[in-house]
Amino acid sequence: MTKGKSPIMTQMEKVYRxxxxxxxxxxxxxxxxxxxFIGFIDEKFKMKNLRNLQDKHVVAYIQHRQSEGIASKTLKNDLGAIRYMHDMIPNVKHELSDNKELKDAFSIVLDKTPAVKGNRAWTEREYNDMQQFVRNVAAGDGRGAETAADVRDITQLAKTMGLRVTEAVAMSRSQVEQALRTGVYQVKSEAKNGKWRQVPLSTQGRQVMNNRILDLPRGDRLFIRxxxxxxxxxxRVEKFLQNNRLPFETVEGRESRMYQGVSNALTYHGLRYNYVQDRVRQEMEKGYSKLQAAAIVTKEVGHERVDVIDVYLGGKS
Known part of the structure; x- marks a missing residue:
């Protein structure tokens, strides 16, 4: 007789459904x-309810996978998936530790992934020239004017608030109203990892939001038609940038974004590099160490690991 799905496998499938x-x-x-992961803990622990998931189950799985020679990068991806699932389960009984806490409490060592692949930040000239271009296009009545206005505002949100392009595009009126009241923007389920986070509202972000919600009906989103x-x-907004960015790349910018003989192009993601670099510098100017500054900024950009900030710093000290 074939064994059916375990209760916890059914629960996991419901989360993703x-x-x-x-x-x-x-x-x-x-x-x-x-x-x-579920197959492993079902066999080893005979767990019936995912609400009972705790660190010991995760640790056992990591140790099992490490014994099989699985790379740390893969294990980190697995842990991200497990924590995402855990966040979606109602009324959980235990919190799951992050990677640092697993290391401190259980001696779990996950080698750092050498993920620094050069700097992707824009230069100030590149950003300012692109802003001027999209303003000019948006001010006209030709084809692409509306998308140019979207690009103008999304690039500002990416550079001054560290928002991913999808996070900016999905911005709703209710999120904006809350941000204008509190001074903090709440990124919700549109985040890449599905985890909510709070981002300080920048001056430019406030201007964009104030202008965008003037005639926006309740329930609508700022950049979605x-x-x-x-x-x-x-x-639509990514294609616009891809089709128009080349004239604004500078020699200085190409050189600073060079990695293994190839220069990274101007992208919305590159503006998150600008945000992180600016914010780390601001916090260090307050007297914080680089590590302390990174711990603050990493939460603002939706990451759990401080060492991820080294990627955005692009090799800068």
């Missing part, structure tokens, strides 16, 4: 990682 955060590809990768899907809006 009802979540809409992240892309289809990311959700599929996360679910695949969790299937392996009526009948348009979020992914289509993201694709």
């Amino acid at each position: 009802h979540t809409r955060a992240n892309s289809f590809g990311t959700r599929a990768r996360y679910e695949s990682s969790c299937r392996n 009526p009948g348009e899907k979020t992914h289509a809006a993201v694709n």
